[in-house]
Amino acid sequence: MDRFIEIKNLVKDFYGRGLLNRRKPALRAVDRVSFNIDRNTVFGLVGESGCGKTTLVRSILYLDPPTSGEIRVDGVSLDNLSSRQLRSFRKRMQIVFQDPNSALNPKMRIDASLAEGLVNRGFPAVERDRRIRRLLGLVGIASAHRSRFPHEFSGGQKQRIVIARALCMEPDFLVLDEPVSNLDVSIQAQIINLLLDLKKELALTYLFISHDLNLVVYFSDRLGVMYQGRLVELASADQIMRNPCHPYTRKLFSSVPGKQTDIEEDDDSGPVSSGGLKAARSLAGCPYADECPIGDRECSEEEPVLVEITAGHRVACFKA
Secondary structure, three states, X not given: OOEEEEEEEXXXXXXXXXXXXXXXXXXXXXXXXXXXXXXOOEEEEEOOOOOOHHHHHHHHOOOXXXXXXXXXXXXXXXXXXXXXXXXHHHHHEEEEOOOHHHHOOOOOOHHHHHHHHHHHOOOOHHHHHHHHHHHHHHOOOOHHHOOOOHHHOOHHHHHHHHHHHHHOOOOOEEEEEOOOOOOOHHHHHHHHHHHHHHHHHHOOEEEEEOOOHHHHHHHOOEEEEEEOOEEEEEEEHHHHHHOOOOHHHHHHHHOOOOOOOOXXXXXXXXXXXXXXXXXXXXOOOOOOOOOOOOOOHHHHXXXXXOEEXXXXXXXXXXXX
16 A cells, blocks of 8 residues: 555653743653554544544644654655745645534634635635635535525534635645534534545545544544553454454443443452543553553553554554
8 A cells, every 4th residue: 555644653742831840740642653544545543532632633733743753744754844844735734623613713704714725825816716616515515605604504514614624725634633523423424424525536545533433443444542642553444343452442342332342341450541641650561551451460560562463453462
């Protein structure tokens, strides 16, 4: 396959503000994450709230540059680009946010909102209007409604408009940060089908973030499972669906209706975690060791790395 996105040992640390806080250990939100995304495929990223998914994608897009590591897009290392070059290159990478109400300016008409990116690209008014009409038609919004304000549209329509705005820049790579989590189930299906159609028609590459395991397995070609800033399992969506190997992945799937695993959970195994980050946790050992029902002393003292257990299926677990 043609590798389009390459992430190697990406780290993102956050430091406290002020003289006293700077003396405290950094909060590591993303911890040495590495994976690739092939061209014209969908890479799904799952994990509990606070595990670092959104921080990871913000670092990939250089909206909040990583502390260390390398990100290559179509063979170009983003770290080697100047601010001006990065601004020009960023049009190839766009993001669709979770909440369309926050993403759209309530005081701007839809055509003005979509025109912003086209104005920055230097298109004349006539060409801007033509492109806006085409993009709205592409996402299923009547071009006659382009002079309306966001409050005049439903939630699903607003998300379609946000997708159209991202496509104004003619990107190759689109990050979808839980784009349907705020929508009704019936509307979710419409948006997902729209995204699949756009991917095929415009030859797009997606990074898809979602809490809905059934949805991300259906939508994605490959899947990464994230816990406390680390990737703990990486495989094709079909491999993980048929054979989740990491205890945390199996715990996630055990919560999905109709998908049960044979892992035994121990209610007294330790304090319950939200999957978020722990500033005080040592970087040594498995991040899931305190909660894992099958972990032992080795898991607390040694750090597991992603190891290929079958073709294309990598797991960071000594017991997998």
